[in-house]
Amino acid sequence: xxxxxEVDAGRAIFETGVGVTARIMGMDLPGTGFACRRCHGLDGAxxxxxxxxxxxxxxxxxxxxxxxxxxxxxxxFRKALETGISPSGRALDAAMPRYRLDGAQADxxxxxxxxxxxxxxxxxxxxxxxxxxxSTPRSQALASAYAGALEQALAERIPAHGIxxxxxxxxxxxxxxxxxxxxxxxxxPVVAMIGLAPADSGLIADLxxxxxxxxFPFFPLAGTEDRDLAHGLMADWPAVADAIALRIKADxxxxxxxxxxxxxxxxxxxxxxxxTRAGVSYRLGDDLSVGMASTVLLLPRPGAADAWITRLRRxxxxxxxxxxxxxxxxRLNGAGIRYRLAVQGTSVASMAATxxxxxxxxxxxxxADLLHGLLLSAGxxxxxxxxxxxxxxxxxxxxxxxLLDYATHPGSGTAAVEFIVE
Ligand code: HEC
Numbered sequence: 001x002x003x004x005x006e007v008d009a010g011r012a013i014f015e016t017g018v019g020v021t022a023r024i025m026g027m028d029l030p031g032t033g034f035a036c037r038r039c040h041g042l043d044g045a046x047x048x049x050x051x052x053x054x055x056x057x058x059x060x061x062x063x064x065x066x067x068x069x070x071x072x073x074x075x076x077f078r079k080a081l082e083t084g085i086s087p088s089g090r091a092l093d094a095a096m097p098r099y100r101l102d103g104a105q106a107d108x109x110x111x112x113x114x115x116x117x118x119x120x121x122x123x124x125x126x127x128x129x130x131x132x133x134x135s136t137p138r139s140q141a142l143a144s145a146y147a148g149a150l151e152q153a154l155a156e157r158i159p160a161h162g163i164x165x166x167x168x169x170x171x172x173x174x175x176x177x178x179x180x181x182x183x184x185x186x187x188x189p190v191v192a193m194i195g196l197a198p199a200d201s202g203l204i205a206d207l208x209x210x211x212x213x214x215x216f217p218f219f220p221l222a223g224t225e226d227r228d229l230a231h232g233l234m235a236d237w238p239a240v241a242d243a244i245a246l247r248i249k250a251d252x253x254x255x256x257x258x259x260x261x262x263x264x265x266x267x268x269x270x271x272x273x274x275x276t277r278a279g280v281s282y283r284l285g286d287d288l289s290v291g292m293a294s295t296v297l298l299l300p301r302p303g304a305a306d307a308w309i310t311r312l313r314r315x316x317x318x319x320x321x322x323x324x325x326x327x328x329x330x331r332l333n334g335a336g337i338r339y340r341l342a343v344q345g346t347s348v349a350s351m352a353a354t355x356x357x358x359x360x361x362x363x364x365x366x367x368a369d370l371l372h373g374l375l376l377s378a379g380x381x382x383x384x385x386x387x388x389x390x391x392x393x394x395x396x397x398x399x400x401x402x403l404l405d406y407a408t409h410p411g412s413g414t415a416a417v418e419f420i421v422e
């Protein structure tokens with residue numbers, strides 16, 4: 001019986017190629033360029049690319065004898081990976097890399113290939129599809145309100161008899177303080193986590209690392225997430241950073257301080273890079289120096305926006321993210337501080353941060369509409385991979401001014417950024 005750690009180690013090799021070496025035409029290359037999923041697919045179901053046929057490699061398939069070869073055993077599997085010799089004695093096509101890997105790595109890969117069919121069917125039953133809304137002590141209120149709003153929005157779109165016989169169920173997946181996220185997720189089988197709260201943005205990497213799709217979080221994606229597993233509803237962080245930098249440039253502002261409470265999430269680095277790309281010069285500042293410039297681009301530490309505003313010069317123009325400052329507009333107006341706040345695509349993102357029900361409902365309606373499209377295109381044989389494959393040609397007019405088009409913007413569906421200006 002494979003251990004959970006073994007499955008995780010196998011998943012890492014399968015999805016990222018980490019830790020193994022690929023041999024291509026006699027050359028040793030890092031396995032990270034030759035992860036199995038790149039050719040055999042996230043679900044291991046294989047496919048065709050031009051004249052090359054990539055076979056299905058779920059263990060259920062490999063362990064079954066077929067006309068062209070006997071069944072794989074653990075030994076024959078490792079031999080095929082290392083030497084490219086199939087159980088039939090045939091040399092596999094050169095399109096299939098040869099790998100250097102040790103016995104533990106081969107066993108881990110095998111354990112993952114055994115677990116894969118169950119992972120692909122996680123949260124999917126004959127008559128229902130289960131979605132989760134992650135609920136931590138920080139996000140509990142948002143999560144339960146959102147789960148309710150989403151179920152209602154789905155009920156309005158999906159007929160009572162379901163899509164291909166399946167209705168959609170949404171449940172909060174609770175992670176109590178001190179429990180491990182992975183255990184909580186395993187106890188509550190869902191096909192994807194939907195509507196991740198801003199307070200839980202730090203958990204996205206763990207969820208994706210466990211192969212759990214994350215759909216439509218309430219915050220912009222970093223743009224570096226796994227493109228197959230993560231899909232947002234709003235411009236990703238690099239797009240937002242570019243829009244802010246170009247806006248500062250178009251406004252003709254100089255004497256700029258870029259100050260951040262450093263959430264350590266790469267946002268500061270993305271903004272700095274975007275400013276440089278746009279040819280806007282800036283100084284780096286901190287919460288004490290924000291009062292020393294007439295233009296200030298602020299990424300406050302969560303909850304600290306209030307304190308930082310008090311330090312701004314009265315003649316300052318403030319740039320920032322709407323979700324950080326939208327609740328403080330009255331104070332900004334009162335202090336006479338002008339601002340340009342970036343909103344990704346719709347005001348949904350920013351308003352959601354303040355947990356106004358209207359914004360939750362708007363987000364839920366968009367999400368329900370997209371899920372409806374995904375379930376229709378996935379068809380009867382629903383699995384994790386077929387659900388996610390639907391994003392490749394998903395296009396929806398989500399609001400009068402917002403087209404979500406995942407063919408053009410695979411991660412977020414849009415690069416649209418607007419500004420609230422005062
Ligand atoms: C660059 C594309 C590519 C990558 C990356 C790749 N494969 Fe393959 N794989 C192929 C192709 C093409 C074949 C079919 C070769 C043939 O039949 O001659 C194949 C065949 C196989 C087979 C033989 C299946 C059978 O029915 O005999 C196994 C097993 C396999 N791959 C496992 C893996 C694993 C495990 C990884 C990652 C460690 C991996 N492959 C990475 C392209 C790839």
